[in-house]
Amino acid sequence: MLKLIRRVLSPKEKKEVQPQLQTAYTKNAEGFYVNAPKRSRTYVKRVLQYISRYMKRGPIALKRILMYDGDIVMFRYHDKRTDTDETEIMLAKEFIAALVRHIPDKNFKMIRRYGLYSRKLKTVAKEVVKEIQSKIKRLLLNVSTAMKPKKWAERIFECFGENPLKCSCCGNLFVFRGIVVSKNGGLIIQYANDSEARRYLREEIRYIESKEFKINQKQAEKEIYEAIRFDWEKQRQLYMPSMRNQGIDSEGSRG
Numbered sequence: 001m002l003k004l005i006r007r008v009l010s011p012k013e014k015k016e017v018q019p020q021l022q023t024a025y026t027k028n029a030e031g032f033y034v035n036a037p038k039r040s041r042t043y044v045k046r047v048l049q050y051i052s053r054y055m056k057r058g059p060i061a062l063k064r065i066l067m068y069d070g071d072i073v074m075f076r077y078h079d080k081r082t083d084t085d086e087t088e089i090m091l092a093k094e095f096i097a098a099l100v101r102h103i104p105d106k107n108f109k110m111i112r113r114y115g116l117y118s119r120k121l122k123t124v125a126k127e128v129v130k131e132i133q134s135k136i137k138r139l140l141l142n143v144s145t146a147m148k149p150k151k152w153a154e155r156i157f158e159c160f161g162e163n164p165l166k167c168s169c170c171g172n173l174f175v176f177r178g179i180v181v182s183k184n185g186g187l188i189i190q191y192a193n194d195s196e197a198r199r200y201l202r203e204e205i206r207y208i209e210s211k212e213f214k215i216n217q218k219q220a221e222k223e224i225y226e227a228i229r230f231d232w233e234k235q236r237q238l239y240m241p242s243m244r245n246q247g248i249d250s251e252g253s254r255g
Contacts, residue, residue, distance in 0.1 A: 002028075059099050068092070177201060 002024055006014060060075065066087070067074040073095040079086045090098070104110055113119065156164045165174045178192035178201050187205045192198035207213055 180205060 002021055005017075006021060009017065060077070064077060065073065065075045071092055072089060073092055074087065074089045075095075076085060076087050078084070113122075115121070117125075150158075153163065153165050156162070163173075166172070167174060176193070177197040179190040180187050180201055181190045182188075187208065189198060189201050189205070192201055
């Protein structure tokens with residue numbers, strides 16, 4: 001905490017508070033020590049029981065007080081640093097002072113929240129943090145989008161200006177549902193996205209293998225053949241008259 005304070009201060013501010021910081025370093029050479037159970041999502045009930053014991057009774061249990069003669073108190077405690085049970089003897093006044101040192105003096109004003117956590121700045125701090133988080137989130141999204149590898153469809157669209165997943169006939173987008181392969185003279189489903197896709201592929205296979213599809217296929221092949229085949233009759237009608245005229249001209253020239 002003290003290092004963090006020095007890090008954010010300007011040279012001028014650091015010079016002003018350097019004595020206070022040095023005093024804080026000297027008084028807390030070993031750091032701040034807080035005894036609390038480890039955070040655990042599994043044993044939430046144990047954590048609540050641990051906290052409730054300190055809320056319900058005093059800082060020390062009566063069974064830990066071994067002896068009291070009116071002036072001296074001998075008690076047992078568990079040292080968290082060494083993980084051993086220790087025994088200590090104190091004067092009664094010192095013992096009471098140690099128990100109530102966390103209780104503030106009368107009319108003492110305690111500061112529970114300060115800086116960004118103070119009530120005056122709480123609302124403003126929330127708005128500032130919210131704005132910073134939104135900007136960082138947008139920045140991270142932009143970076144992730146820029147570094148994300150492009151898919152093959154995106155690369156083809158950038159090169160040729162056409163979406164390869166768009167049907168040239170109906171304009172609908174192709175959706176990958178699964179893979180169907182030919183095996184042993186028939187079609188089988190090699191992969192399907194889900195049960196709905198598998199059912200759809202089965203219907204398509206059934207339709208492809210049906211007689212109606214075969215008839216339609218033959219009819220389509222016939223129409224394509226008729227459209228591209230070489231029409232001998234048409235070519236004869238176009239070229240024979242010209243050939244005859246050439247023959248007549250040749251004969252006339254001979255005559």
